[in-house]
Amino acid sequence: MTPGIIITETPVRGVKIYETRRIIDHDRGNLTVAEFGEELPFVPLRYFITYEIPSSATRGEHAHKECEQFLICTRGSCSVLVDDGTHKQEFHLTAPTIGIYVPPMVWATEYNHSFDSALMVFASHRYDPADYIREYDEFLRLVKQD
Numbered sequence: 001m002t003p004g005i006i007i008t009e010t011p012v013r014g015v016k017i018y019e020t021r022r023i024i025d026h027d028r029g030n031l032t033v034a035e036f037g038e039e040l041p042f043v044p045l046r047y048f049i050t051y052e053i054p055s056s057a058t059r060g061e062h063a064h065k066e067c068e069q070f071l072i073c074t075r076g077s078c079s080v081l082v083d084d085g086t087h088k089q090e091f092h093l094t095a096p097t098i099g100i101y102v103p104p105m106v107w108a109t110e111y112n113h114s115f116d117s118a119l120m121v122f123a124s125h126r127y128d129p130a131d132y133i134r135e136y137d138e139f140l141r142l143v144k145q146d
Contacts, residue, residue, distance in 0.1 A: 014084070018034065042068050045125055046123040048121050050118070051118040067128075070100070070121070072093065073094065079110070082100070083107040107133075
């Protein structure tokens with residue numbers, strides 16, 4: 001029997017770190033797996049992958065009003081800074097077995113990409129420009145209203 005995933009709460013409201021199951025197969029290669037809707041917090045409607053990001057470039061730098069996201073660096077590494085308007089925390093995604101859940105109304109920034117990084121992001125909603133909060137001051141104003 002393979003043990004389940006490990007979920008770790010963080011000080012940032014709603015943000016969780018997931019360590020997925022790792023199945024080691026020395027002959028055929030390794031596998032990591034988790035099931036959306038049962039072990040992971042939502043069933044995605046969309047995914048995207050950022051890759052070939054210059055190490056000096058920054059991605060993200062926004063929050064969503066409704067969309068949830070789950071980020072996994074499937075190759076290489078990158079850093080993720082999450083911010084709920086009160087608490088901030090930095091995470092280093094360095095293995096395809098570690099994912100970060102980012103709920104709505106949490107500002108997320110991805111940076112410090114290794115030359116070979118590939119960051120896969122699963123999203124709970126289809127792309128909707130109206131769901132994005134792209135100005136940090138507006139984000140702070142909105143989270144203070146809640």
